[in-house]
Amino acid sequence: MTAVSSPVREPAWSLPRSAIGLWLTESLISVLMMGVGLGIFLIWVPADSGGPVPVLRWLVPIAVALYAVVALAVRPWFKHRTYRWEVTGEVAYTRTGWLSQTWTLVPISRIQTVDVTRGLLQQMFGLATVAVFTASSQGTVRIWHLEHGMAQRVADDLAARAERTRDQAT
Known part of the structure; x- marks a missing residue:
C-alpha cells in the first residue's frame, strides 16, 4: 500500500464567487424562518406577564438580529475565504x-x-x-x-x- 503524504500547503482552488450568493440565499431563508418564529413568539407571549417573559420579549429579538448580521454580513465571505x-x-x-x-x-x-x-x-x-x-x-x-x-x-x-x-x- 502506498503512503499518501499530507499536503503541506493550502489547497490550490477556492470556490466560485457564486457560492457567496448561494450562502447568502441560504442565510436569508434561515433569517426569514427565524423572523417568522420571532413574530409568533411575540404574538403568543403576553407582554405583561410576570417572571422572565418581559426580558425575553426584548432579548430574543436582539439575538435574532445578531444572528442575521452574522449570517448575512459575515459568514458567506468567511466561508468563501476558507473553503x-x-x-x-x-x-x-x-x-x-x-x-x-x-x-x-x-x-x-x-x-x-x-x-x-x-x-x-x-x-x-x-x-x-x-x-x-x-x-x-x-x-x-x-x-x-x-x-x-x-x-x-x-x-x-x-x-x-x-x-x-x-x-x-x-
Whole structure:
C-alpha cells in the first residue's frame, strides 16, 4: 500500500464567487424562518406577564438580529475565504469550515465512486457538488459548490484516474 503524504500547503482552488450568493440565499431563508418564529413568539407571549417573559420579549429579538448580521454580513465571505479544494496526482482533498476547519483527504487509489449532485439552490446558481466516496465512512470528501461544468470535469477526471489505479493494481 502506498503512503499518501499530507499536503503541506493550502489547497490550490477556492470556490466560485457564486457560492457567496448561494450562502447568502441560504442565510436569508434561515433569517426569514427565524423572523417568522420571532413574530409568533411575540404574538403568543403576553407582554405583561410576570417572571422572565418581559426580558425575553426584548432579548430574543436582539439575538435574532445578531444572528442575521452574522449570517448575512459575515459568514458567506468567511466561508468563501476558507473553503478550498484540490485534486493532485495522489489525493483529492478539501479544507472546509469557517470557525472550525476540517481537512479531508482521499487517496485516488481508495476512490470507489464519484457523484455529482445539484440541489435546488445550487441549480439556481449554476453550482454542483462532487462527492468522492471510499469504503470508509470517514473517507468521503465533498467538493461543495463548484460551477456545474467544472464539477462534471472533476468527477470525470477522478473516476477515470481511480479506474486506472484499480487496473494497475490488478
